[in-house]
Amino acid sequence: MSLRSKALALVEVLLRVPPLFVVDEFLKISLGLPVTSGEEVPVLNLITVDNGDATDGNYYDANFYNAFFFTLLKFLVCCIGCLSALCIFVLYTKHLIIVYLYLTSLGIVFVSYWTNVSAIKEIQDLTLVSASPHFSTSILEDLLNLNIKNLLDLDGPAILVTQNFAIQFMLAIIFRSVHLGPRHPTIQKLLPISFMAPSFLAMLPVPPNLLHHSPVFSALLPLILVKYVLWSSAYSVVHVIYAGYQHGRLFVSNYGLSALVETEWMRLNVPCVLRVFWVLRVAEHAILLLMDNYEDDSEDGLKVSTLLAVQSLASMAKSLLVTGCETITAVLGMTSVISFFCHYIGNFFQWILLTDEEEDKSIGTVSAILFYILALQTGLTSLNPEKRFIRLCRNFCLLFTALLHFLHNIVNPMLMSLSASHNPSMHRHIRALGVCAFLIIFPISLLVYLWSQHTISTWLLAVSAFSIEVIVKVVVSLMIYSLFLIDAYRSTFWEQLDDYVYYIRAFGNTIEFCFGIFLFFNGAWILLFESGGAIRAVMMCIHAYFNIWCEARAGWSVFMKRRTAVNKINSLKEASADQLNRLDDVCAICYQEMHSAKITRCNHYFHGVCLRKWLYVQDRCPLCHDILYKIDSDVNKDNSDAGNEENSNNQNMLLEEEPDLLLGDGVR
Structure with a gap:
């Protein structure tokens, strides 16, 4: 990935962070709902009248309903705020940039209004508080009289006007660049004048009321542009929301909900x-x-690090x-x-x-x-x-x-x-x-x-x-x-290896199974006597099913397969030394030399251990696919033949893909 791509990816991530802060702030206040604590809430005292008659129940009811309505209103506002922030979070990058440009322009309007109000208030306070004769009625008079002392006074109104002038000029330049309203040349030229109008008026000998209300008039033009963008974009906003809904519905119908979640998860880089x-x-x-x-030191008043x-x-x-x-x-x-x-x-x-x-x-x-x-x-x-x-x-x-x-x-x-x-x-x-x-x-x-x-x-x-x-x-x-x-x-075939592996794994899986039961009872104690909850109850059910029931069933199935295979092997004849010498062959399952072997009904020779592993998978001879052991019931024989013929290929594949099964794997 190039440096430019990394930078763009980082910017896209940073653009999606502010909506999470908005949701986080709403969650900090519990979505406007009252937070209950462990302390006992005092009961409202009854309000008595002067003559000592009965209490006014209507007053209590009115307060209760007012508090309930106010809480419900706060909750709805917080929910709408969270949903709006989440909708902004899932927008595409181009739409996200438009939203941020609009919010930036709106924020600039409020910052401009607030700084104008603060500056005008300070200037009027200085004019009213100062009773010194050297203060002039306006900054324009000081400029015309070249009153350098008043103009350069750090606590005087001239410096405040200059600072506010610079701030408003910067805000005007930024607003001109980011606002989404019509960019008519006349409007673009009037915007800086509108932002800096209170600073100009503060320099003139104007009536105090006009100067006091000048920040309101200066914010009208940019506020009109912001409102115009909001109303003119209403259709586009609805269209984007509907298009997103249509895209999600079609994607779910074609690929499923999980695919949609995965795709959006990757797109948003959550x-x-x-x-x-x-x-x-x-x-x-x-x-x-x-x-x-x-904090301040109480003794010497100096700033010290604590x-x-x-x-x-x-x-x-x-x-x-x-x-x-x-x-x-x-x-x-x-x-x-x-x-x-x-x-x-x-x-x-x-x-x-x-x-x-x-x-x-x-x-x-x-x-x-x-x-x-x-x-x-x-x-x-x-x-x-x-x-x-x-x-x-x-x-x-x-x-x-x-x-x-x-x-x-x-x-x-x-x-x-x-x-x-x-x-x-x-x-x-x-x-x-x-x-x-x-x-x-x-x-x-x-x-x-x-x-x-x-x-x-x-x-x-x-x-x-x-x-x-x-x-x-x-x-x-x-x-x-x-x-x-x-x-x-070892140079010779180790026939007992499978048994040792099985016993060791069975021991380990039994210990794990016992711990699973112990953890279930431990969780049940927590659920009943310490900290209950629906999530804990659901997790206990999942644990009981997968880690206890499924493991016990799988372990019992392996044990029964092993016991059945042992019984089948014991029913076969053991090959003598003369028969093995005359055969002079290797086991067709493991390709190892045979010092001992079992003889099947179809007269084939295999290691007893290898044949037992084979019987874990199917009941037919590995060479000729004949039945390896005699079944007394003809009905059972027919059913077994049908089932074995149907699953023969699948069982052979299982034998190749699950080598652990050949080792006598216990409870998984």
Whole structure:
């Protein structure tokens, strides 16, 4: 990408940041709704009349309905403001530039009016307050009399008029360049005169009332142009909105809603916009904190820095983190920043492992989704600052343990590949083993620190479960890696390898399954007694289905397949030494020499272990596709024949694409 393209992309990102600030400001005030606190709201006192009669209930009702109507009005205005900001956010760049030009011209009109009003007020105050005889009635008189002293007085009206004249001239030049109204030569020439008219009048001996109202008249011409643009563009605005609706409807009907969301997500560059928004938001708060940390010394009245005495760098970082997740938009921005860092953490470990798998690059996306779900599930934005910081730290800890699981998913297939392919590259083995050592040492260190610094809680139990699960998974991977290495250096076929691999994986998957059940009950305790919520309940249902029910069903299916295969193999005859000598052939499944073999009904010889792996997939002979074992029921035989003939090709493909299945993989 060229430098010009990068600059244009950066400008487009910056143009989409202000609408997020607008939405964020509305969310800070809770969309105008009253924020309930833990304190008890005092009951309104009844208003009694002078004679001590009954209270005036109508007055209470009127106040209640007025407050309700005002709250509802504020809520509707905030909702309209949020929707307008989001509509601006999704505009195309050319429309976005037009909107900003219009808003800039409107802002210039208000700034010009405000500066004119302020300058005229100060000039009139100086004229009224000053009782000295050397002050003239007007600046024009000082100019004609060459009264240099009054003209150069820094606190005099002449300097104020000069400053306001320069400001209005700059505003007029900018307004002429950006306004979207008709650019008739006469109007363009009148605009600077209109902006600077109050400054000219302040120099003349005009009546105070005329000078006081001059800012209003000076703003009429630019305001008319702004209003004209607004009314003349109403049809274009409606047309753009309708065209966007038509485009979205046609895109959804042709490609689906998910494709539309993905396309718009890429077009708007949402992650980058959110990151820039969050960084600018935190930078703004940091500047305010630094400004607040300078105060007057009560003894000598000098400006001294109290940053080191009042607030350390750690407390400042704490404050920035707390305010960086106080609204939904701020949480989205923080999520994007976390995704950015997690992405490069994943790239760093991929660089260590010398791998570049595309599937492993989704670590940033997975981390972002997990962090955002944790934020919603724990109600991060609704907590007070102290509790929010504690909850944020706990979410970070849970996120990092999940990151360790993802790193294990990267290193595990590499370990299996290195051990099974007889890779002689020693440095690749060392790199993979080094990452495994990190995945064991770091969780242990984290558990020691957390259990020494915190009391037992549901959060600590969850972190401990995740950390121990990582350790178990890494140990299982290392044990299987060691078995494959031993098998690689053996000169004879290792028939018990499949059993050992199955037992080790079954042990690890059983531990993971038990931890899954433990985490479900831990979450149920949190839901019932600590912090409930619909999101937590939904996540528990998802966890119960995918991590408990589906895993248990898959594990039981593998166990039954294995037991059935063992029974089938045991029903076949064992080949004698004489038969193997007369055959003098290799196993047709693994192409290894046969020192022991099983004889099928079709008189074919295979390793017992290889044949058992084959039976995990289908019940026919690998060579002649005859039934490998005898079935007593003819009905079952017919059904089995029909099903096996229908799925024969699919099962062969499965055998080729799932090599782990041949190793007796347990619960996935």
